[in-house]
Amino acid sequence: MGNKQTIFTAQQLDAYQDCTYFTRKEILRLFYRYRDLAPQLVPLDYTNHPDVKLPYELIGSMPELKDNPFRQRIAEVFSEDGEGNMTLDDFLDMFSVLSEMAPRDLKAYYAFKIYDFNNDDFICKSDLEKTLNKLTRNELTEDEVRMVCEKVIDEADLDNDGRLSLEDFQHMIVRAPDFLSTFHIRI
Amino acid sequence: MDNDAVFYTDRSGRITSNPLLDQLPSYQSLLYRRKSSVSGTKRRSSSRGRTGSSSSGKWGMSSFTRPLDKPKSQIEQQDIRELAKPMAEKRRDKTQRLEEARELSSWRQWRQSSHRYLKRLRDDAQEWMSSMKLWRGDIHLIEGMFGTGILSYFSFLRFLVVLNLIIFLIKFSFVMLPIIIAPYASGNITYNLNDAGVCTVYPSSSRLGLVIFHEHITDLLSGGGFLEQTYLFYGYYKADKIHFPNITYNLALAYLLSTIAYLFLSLIWIVKRSARGFKRNLVQDEDRFQSFCNKIFAGWDFCITNVNAARLKRSSLLYELKTDLEEERIKQKIADRTRKEKCRIYFLRLILNLFVIGVLAGCFYSIYIATIFSQEAQMTKIKVNFIVDLIYEYLPSIVITVANFITPLLFSIIINYEDYSPAFEIRFTLMRCVFMRLTSIGVLLFSLWSQITKCEEEPCICGYNHVLYSCWETRVGQEMYKLTIFDFITIVAVTIFVEFPRKLIVKNCDCGLAKWWGQQEFAIPQNVLEIVYGQTICWIGTFYCPMLPAICTIKYFFIFYIKKVSLINNCRPATRPFRASSSNFFFLVVLLIGLALACLPVTVSVAQINCSHACGPFVNYNTTWEVLPATVSQLPSGAQKLLFALSSEAFAVSFFVVTCLAMFYVIALAGAHKRVINQLREQLAMEGRDKRFLIQKLCQAQSLSTSRSPVSRPQPRSGSRSSPSYHTSFSSNFNEGVFLAHSPPDSSTHV
Numbered sequence: 001m002g003n004k005q006t007i008f009t010a011q012q013l014d015a016y017q018d019c020t021y022f023t024r025k026e027i028l029r030l031f032y033r034y035r036d037l038a039p040q041l042v043p044l045d046y047t048n049h050p051d052v053k054l055p056y057e058l059i060g061s062m063p064e065l066k067d068n069p070f071r072q073r074i075a076e077v078f079s080e081d082g083e084g085n086m087t088l089d090d091f092l093d094m095f096s097v098l099s100e101m102a103p104r105d106l107k108a109y110y111a112f113k114i115y116d117f118n119n120d121d122f123i124c125k126s127d128l129e130k131t132l133n134k135l136t137r138n139e140l141t142e143d144e145v146r147m148v149c150e151k152v153i154d155e156a157d158l159d160n161d162g163r164l165s166l167e168d169f170q171h172m173i174v175r176a177p178d179f180l181s182t183f184h185i186r187i
Numbered sequence: 188m189d190n191d192a193v194f195y196t197d198r199s200g201r202i203t204s205n206p207l208l209d210q211l212p213s214y215q216s217l218l219y220r221r222k223s224s225v226s227g228t229k230r231r232s233s234s235r236g237r238t239g240s241s242s243s244g245k246w247g248m249s250s251f252t253r254p255l256d257k258p259k260s261q262i263e264q265q266d267i268r269e270l271a272k273p274m275a276e277k278r279r280d281k282t283q284r285l286e287e288a289r290e291l292s293s294w295r296q297w298r299q300s301s302h303r304y305l306k307r308l309r310d311d312a313q314e315w316m317s318s319m320k321l322w323r324g325d326i327h328l329i330e331g332m333f334g335t336g337i338l339s340y341f342s343f344l345r346f347l348v349v350l351n352l353i354i355f356l357i358k359f360s361f362v363m364l365p366i367i368i369a370p371y372a373s374g375n376i377t378y379n380l381n382d383a384g385v386c387t388v389y390p391s392s393s394r395l396g397l398v399i400f401h402e403h404i405t406d407l408l409s410g411g412g413f414l415e416q417t418y419l420f421y422g423y424y425k426a427d428k429i430h431f432p433n434i435t436y437n438l439a440l441a442y443l444l445s446t447i448a449y450l451f452l453s454l455i456w457i458v459k460r461s462a463r464g465f466k467r468n469l470v471q472d473e474d475r476f477q478s479f480c481n482k483i484f485a486g487w488d489f490c491i492t493n494v495n496a497a498r499l500k501r502s503s504l505l506y507e508l509k510t511d512l513e514e515e516r517i518k519q520k521i522a523d524r525t526r527k528e529k530c531r532i533y534f535l536r537l538i539l540n541l542f543v544i545g546v547l548a549g550c551f552y553s554i555y556i557a558t559i560f561s562q563e564a565q566m567t568k569i570k571v572n573f574i575v576d577l578i579y580e581y582l583p584s585i586v587i588t589v590a591n592f593i594t595p596l597l598f599s600i601i602i603n604y605e606d607y608s609p610a611f612e613i614r615f616t617l618m619r620c621v622f623m624r625l626t627s628i629g630v631l632l633f634s635l636w637s638q639i640t641k642c643e644e645e646p647c648i649c650g651y652n653h654v655l656y657s658c659w660e661t662r663v664g665q666e667m668y669k670l671t672i673f674d675f676i677t678i679v680a681v682t683i684f685v686e687f688p689r690k691l692i693v694k695n696c697d698c699g700l701a702k703w704w705g706q707q708e709f710a711i712p713q714n715v716l717e718i719v720y721g722q723t724i725c726w727i728g729t730f731y732c733p734m735l736p737a738i739c740t741i742k743y744f745f746i747f748y749i750k751k752v753s754l755i756n757n758c759r760p761a762t763r764p765f766r767a768s769s770s771n772f773f774f775l776v777v778l779l780i781g782l783a784l785a786c787l788p789v790t791v792s793v794a795q796i797n798c799s800h801a802c803g804p805f806v807n808y809n810t811t812w813e814v815l816p817a818t819v820s821q822l823p824s825g826a827q828k829l830l831f832a833l834s835s836e837a838f839a840v841s842f843f844v845v846t847c848l849a850m851f852y853v854i855a856l857a858g859a860h861k862r863v864i865n866q867l868r869e870q871l872a873m874e875g876r877d878k879r880f881l882i883q884k885l886c887q888a889q890s891l892s893t894s895r896s897p898v899s900r901p902q903p904r905s906g907s908r909s910s911p912s913y914h915t916s917f918s919s920n921f922n923e924g925v926f927l928a929h930s931p932p933d934s935s936t937h938v
Contacts, residue, residue, distance in 0.1 A: 017307070019268050019277040023314050067497035068489060080273060089274035096268065098489065109271045111484065128483070135487060136505045148508060151479040158868060159875035172480050179485035186327060186490055 007031060009047050020096035027092065033187065034091050037062065046088065056084030059091075064185050069134040070114055077113045098185040107183050108173040112166050124163040125149050321345055325751060332493045332755065333709070340711050341747065343774045347722055348743045350456065354449045354729060355736035361445040362733055363418055365429050365436050375430040379807055386649035389657045389801035391416070401573045408672060409580045410665040410732075419668070421731045422661035422802035439804040439814045446730050446789065453726065453782055461775035478511055499759060510609060517608055536605050546597060547623060550590040551630045557586040558634040566655050583666065584673035587627045591720075595620045595713065617712050621777055624720050625784045628670075628727065632788045635663055636796065650797025650809070658802040660731045663792075667728030667735065674721050675742045682753045690757040709758040714750070715774050718743070719781045726785035730792070 005028060008016070016027050035042040037058045043050055056075050065071040075084035078094040086094070096102060097110050117127045128149040132140065140148070156164055156172040164172075173179050267277050267284070288299055317323070322345055330338040369376055406412030416423055429436040486504050491497050524532075564579040578585070598619045602612050639659045642652045651659055686707050693701045725739040794812045798805040805811050819830050832838060 015278050015281055018281055018303075019274060021268055023310055025314075063492050067491055067494055069487065069501075080275075093274045103269055106269055106271055115484065131483060135483065135501065136508070137501060139505055140508065144509070144512060147512060148479055148483070152483055155477050155480045158871050160872050161875065169484075172477060173484070175477055176481045176485045178481060182485050182488045182490075184489055186330065 007044060007046050012046065016092060020092050021099050021101040022092070022096060030092060030095060030187065031088065033062075034088055042088075051087070053081075053085045053087050054091075056086075059084065059086055064187055069137075073114045073117065077110060095185065095187050098183065100184055100186075104173065104180055105170065107180070108170045109166070111173070111179075111183055112169045115169075122163045122165055123169065125153065128152055321348065322747065325747075329751065329754065330490050332491075332496050337709055337711065337754070339771050339774065340714060341751070343715065343771075344718060344743060344747050344750075346460070347718060348740055348747070350453060351722075351725060351736045351740040351743065353452070354725075355734070355740060357445055357449050357452070358729060358733045358736065361441045362424065362438065365438060365441070366424065366426055369426075369429050369431075372431055374436075376426045377428050377430065378425050379427060386653050386800040387806070388653070389422070405573065405577060405580075408577065408669070410668040415661060415665070419732060419734050420661040420664045421733070422658040422799075424733075424804050425802060425806075427804055427807060437814075437818065439808070440818050442804050443793070443811060443814050446793070449729065450726065450782070450786055450789070454779075457775055457778055457782065461772060461779070479508075482507055482511070514609055521608070532606055539601050539605055543598070543601060543619065546594065547626075550594065550623070550627070554583060554586050554590065554627055554630045555634040558583045558631055559638060562635070562638050581669060581673055583631050584670050587631065587670075588673070588677055590627060591620075591624050594623050617773075620712070620716055621719075621780060624716055625723055625781055628720070628723060629784060629788065631666070631670075632663070632727070635666060636792075639663075640796070649800055651799065653799075653801070656799070658799050660799060660803055664728060664731030664735075667724055668732055668738075670724050671721065671728065671735065671738060671742065674717075674724070675746070678717065678746060679749060682749050686753050686757045706759050707753075707757045709754055712773075715777060718746070719774075719777050722778065723781035723785045726782060727788050730789050 007028070008031075013024055013027060016022070017024060020027070022030065031046075034054070035044070038054055041054065042052055056072070056079075059075050060066065060071045065074070068074070072084060074094065075086060076082055078090050078097075079086045080090060097106055112123065115123050115127060115131050117130045118124075129145055132145055132148060153162060153164070156168050158168045158171060159165065267281055270277060270280070272280070288296055291299075322341075326338060326341055326345070329341055365374070366376070368374070402412065406414055410419065414420075418424075424438070424442065426438045429438055482504065486507070488500055491500055561579055561582040564582075595616070598616050602616050605612075607615065639651050639656050639662070640647065642648070642654075647653070656662055689704065689707055693704065693706050721739065721742065725735055728735045792811070794810060797809055798811050800806050805814065808814055808817065819827055822830070
């Protein structure tokens with residue numbers, strides 16, 4: 001296609017284009033963003049699949065993420081090792097899901113994992129309390145936190161088990177029109 | 188054995204495995220999709236072995252269908268990038284699919300590759316189109332600093348710029364262009380003034396002799412003088428038909444049809460844009476249903492990249508949550524109201540509404556008086572002073588602006604006494620302000636028309652007052668032009684003389700005034716009303732002043748930059764946050780109201796009022812509408828019959844009846860869907876309870892059988908991080924204590 005980039009092979013770029021919602025240009029741009037976080041760690045040649053992982057501290061200091069109260073959970077969910085240390089694949093995956101073009105179901109799935117702090121595949125009351133406290137920086141009273149969590153479970157829990165399963169969450173997201181526009185990072 | 192022992196958890200609070208529960212189909216689908224951590228790929232391949240399906244992991248709302256059951260259809264396979272798997276998995280899937288594709292017939296292969304190529308092309312085209320979008324970088328910046336609520340205002344502004352440009356292009360290409368190119372394309376303009384009577388006298392209004400400089404400025408600001416006889420106004424289009432060598436171009440018909448076309452185009456475009464938001468609002472009604480969930484899970488704007496914006500977003504979310512809790516309390520209070528209190532409240536509301544109506548009537552009357560005074564002052568042509576002349580010219584605009592400034596303040600004070608719920612208060616005040624703003628234009632036009640059709644001897648000879656208004660459409664066009672200019676000047680002046688000093692005062696001065704006034708908030712509703720008001724004027728005025736859309740395009744273009752600069756430098760986001768989804772819908776609803784209110788005067792003037800005989804393309808007709816019947820009567824008889832049939836009463840009535848039937852059907856359908864949704868919800872809950880009951884029984888039976896046999900099956904201990912949990916339901920009388928039991932009892936069903 002008339003390009004002269006030597007970072008990826010043509011197949012690699014092709015695979016990335018198929019597996020994410022980005023175009024070639026955007027993938028290369030994202031690669032340079034990734035590299036800018038740690039130029040000495042990230043090689044300029046990815047054709048032989050180097051195994052490079054950037055520690056969470058670097059990812060969490062990106063301008064797009066540094067003010068996000070859920071940045072640690074986002075990094076944990078998308079990283080392979082679950083600790084927040086991301087390879088380029090994880091990085092691209094993360095921003096692909098968070099881009100404008102990703103469908104709602106895909107975003108809802110990952111949102112569910114982000115809000116599930118204890119990784120038990122359910123959003124229980126303690127997960128909700130943690131979410132709420134991260135959102136408001138602990139400025140609500142205990143009573144108010146309790147009331148809000150109760151109301152959330154009331155509203156979204158379909159199968160009456162006192163916590164939100166993935167299906168409850170997805171059903172609720174279908175009816176939350178803001179979700180697509182807020183669960184979106186522009187990069 | 189305790190029935191519920193199977194639900195006990197291990198130390199970390201997670202429910203330990205049970206081979207029976209692991210085999211539940213719903214758990215299988217969850218496990219398959221889940222991205223696990225330590226033993227990621229190994230675990231997945233083992234689970235894949237268990238489920239027995241390979242690469243057709245379907246994603247969708249049908250979460251209870253097993254991957255096993257889905258037949259693998261190559262053509263309709265899900266997009267790889269929509270699968271919720273890590274990148275390495277997706278790449279493996281892709282290579283697998285490529286290998287499978289090689290085994291297909293060449294026809295299928297070609298189809299697949301062409302699919303992929305088209306998809307790639309479409310993605311690239313979309314990206315190119317979005318890079319061409321106006322102000323992309325600026326809007327990105329605003330989104331990062333202030334979030335998606337204010338972003339929707341700016342993208343609304345961008346929409347209006349494009350809309351106005353298109354309207355101008357329509358008017359230009361169908362009305363102005365033929366006249367401009369007529370001399371060059373050897374076109375012959377016919378313009379019959381059929382009677383040389385008194386109605387056709389059109390005194391020139393251009394200034395003679397030496398013109399003082401400030402008179403040019405007066406002319407520019409009021410649309411009179413040298414501007415009157417230009418393409419700017421209706422009166423200059425002195426052409427009925429243009430005879431080109433091959434065809435005859437009926438300019439009068441084109442003028443009328445282009446008016447109808449741009450109104451129709453605006454309607455379609457706005458409705459299309461609002462369809463998405465409307466569907467959501469109508470069907471889901473989430474405000475009552477899900478407000479807390481929406482705030483917690485979709486409340487944080489992931490686009491925010493600014494520390495201040497993050498802090499403000501947090502405080503606005505906090506405010507929203509507190510307001511919602513407060514609203515719950517108020518609902519409770521309202522429900523507890525006694526009869527006596529209700530009577531008092533209703534009586535109070537009646538009085539206050541009457542007061543509001545009185546205020547509105549007073550404002551409208553003052554606009555009427557101001558218009559009449561202004562018209563008479565212009566007619567008498569006594570020039571007092573440059574400034575006073577301008578004030579007389581702009582008197583209606585000034586009165587409208589002052590009224591629109593005072594009434595929102597008044598309304599927001601009054602609403603406090605009416606004791607509604609907070610959400611309703613906001614909406615009701617907004618509706619009152621919208622009504623006030625848009626109706627004031629109507630009142631202005633009405634008073635203009637009453638002047639135009641008021642003659643000394645009734646009834647008027649020419650159908651209008653030809654002495655004072657020899658070309659009344661141009662006069663109306665001038666008033667619309669003045670309104671637009673004044674609106675623009677007001678916005679600029681308020682920004683420069685109110686917002687910037689306010690910021691300087693609040694930042695530097697530490698007095699009580701500064702603290703009370705506070706920093707400027709970007710009040711989205713008021714700003715939206717401002718630009719909808721301007722757009723309504725544009726829609727009405729385009730008929731009389733064909734270049735008004737171009738002026739409005741330029742005006743909105745500058746307003747974008749002014750508002751952006753003011754926003755970034757002076758404002759903080761509103762403490763009462765405006766949600767993106769409902770705000771888009773709100774903007775477009777207000778715009779639609781403006782469009783409806785704009786169609787009304789245009790319709791009345793086209794159909795009812797006699798057009799002036801001294802200027803404009805419609806001199807040979809009594810009313811503007813007459814062009815259409817005249818043209819239809821010249822069509823071939825087949826087309827004539829068809830058009831007459833379409834406009835007959837029989838057709839109209841039957842069309843109306845059919846539309847009503849369709850509407851009732853759709854409403855009934857929506858109601859039925861809602862009922863079905865409720866029933867399914869209850870059924871889901873019931874199924875969950877059934878499942879739990881059955882599992883309990885099964886485990887009982889299991890434990891009985893294993894207690895009889897001496898060998899107890901060893902249960903595989905799962906890895907620490909990736910210990911699976913099962914997905915089943917519990918009835919609500921199950922309390923939390925069960926999940927937190929630390930020491931698992933001694934039973935063979937779990938480890």
